[in-house]
Amino acid sequence: MEISPETHEQLINTLAKARRVFVFTGAGASKESGLPTFRDIDGEWSKHDPMTFATFEGFLANPVKVWNLYRLRQRQIAEAKPNSGHITIARMESFYPEFLLCTQNVDDLHERAGSRKMVKLHGDAWQMRCLETGDVFDTRELDLPEEFTEETLPRCPECGSLCRPNIVWFGEYVPREAMMASIASSSSCDLMLVVGTSGEVSGGYGFAEYALANRATIVEVNPSQGALTRYATFWIPEPAGTALPRIWELVTARSQN
Numbered sequence: 469m470e471i472s473p474e475t476h477e478q479l480i481n482t483l484a485k486a487r488r489v490f491v492f493t494g495a496g497a498s499k500e501s502g503l504p505t506f507r508d509i510d511g512e513w514s515k516h517d518p519m520t521f522a523t524f525e526g527f528l529a530n531p532v533k534v535w536n537l538y539r540l541r542q543r544q545i546a547e548a549k550p551n552s553g554h555i556t557i558a559r560m561e562s563f564y565p566e567f568l569l570c571t572q573n574v575d576d577l578h579e580r581a582g583s584r585k586m587v588k589l590h591g592d593a594w595q596m597r598c599l600e601t602g603d604v605f606d607t608r609e610l611d612l613p614e615e616f617t618e619e620t621l622p623r624c625p626e627c628g629s630l631c632r633p634n635i636v637w638f639g640e641y642v643p644r645e646a647m648m649a650s651i652a653s654s655s656s657c658d659l660m661l662v663v664g665t666s667g668e669v670s671g672g673y674g675f676a677e678y679a680l681a682n683r684a685t686i687v688e689v690n691p692s693q694g695a696l697t698r699y700a701t702f703w704i705p706e707p708a709g710t711a712l713p714r715i716w717e718l719v720t721a722r723s724q725n
């Protein structure tokens with residue numbers, strides 16, 4: 469399915485005229501870089517019940533198993549590279565006077581593409597958090613083994629307590645600062661760009677409704693329809709890695725004229 473030339477023209481105009489932009493990304497963006505999602509049927513993760521590795525109860529029941537799964541995830545992230553969708557979103561940041569990227573992804577592909585004005589709604593796969601004090605540490609800065617045992621589980625450098633992955637698991641709240649920044653940006657934006665997310669979780673509906681209440685235009689780039697598609701003025705049924713660079717070239721060419 470393709471959008472008509474007229475619609476395409478309107479889309480380019482909308483992106484060129486926007487000033488306050490809120491971008492909301494999800495697993496689809498990472499999947500284009502070869503990172504399997506938790507829901508994918510292939511890969512190590514699918515062999516395990518999410519309730520055992522994506523809940524706090526599951527972690528407490530078997531921290532060695534859960535940590536080793538996240539260690540595997542870190543290796544997958546390290547091997548993946550940002551795609552042209554990530555890179556285009558990073559370029560948008562310096563183009564618009566006001567900009568916030570809110571990602572549900574826990575990898576660092578947006579950061580490696582150059583994004584800085586961003587918040588991570590579901591935590592960060594490279595980080596660990598002390599169960600006692602809540603202090604957060606970057607696992608890359610610590611000398612941790614590739615495979616954990618009961619004796620070598622990650623412990624807090626400050627107090628020695630067990631640490632958990634700094635990920636928002638099922639039934640947990642998203643980080644307050646990331647949520648507040650996303651609400652502020654979505655409710656004051658004139659353009660909301662939805663990329664690679666069905667938007668079913670973590671306030672997707674809310675952000676779209678805040679944006680619409682501010683009369684923003686919603687643009688969705690997603691090969692398949694999701695929960696936010698009905699809010700979107702423009703739905704581009706393509707992977708972000710192909711659609712965004714092509715559209716962005718036209719937008720920047722127009723704004724130079």
Ligand SMILES: [Zn+2]
Nearest residue numbers: 598601624627
């Ligand atoms: Zn501690």
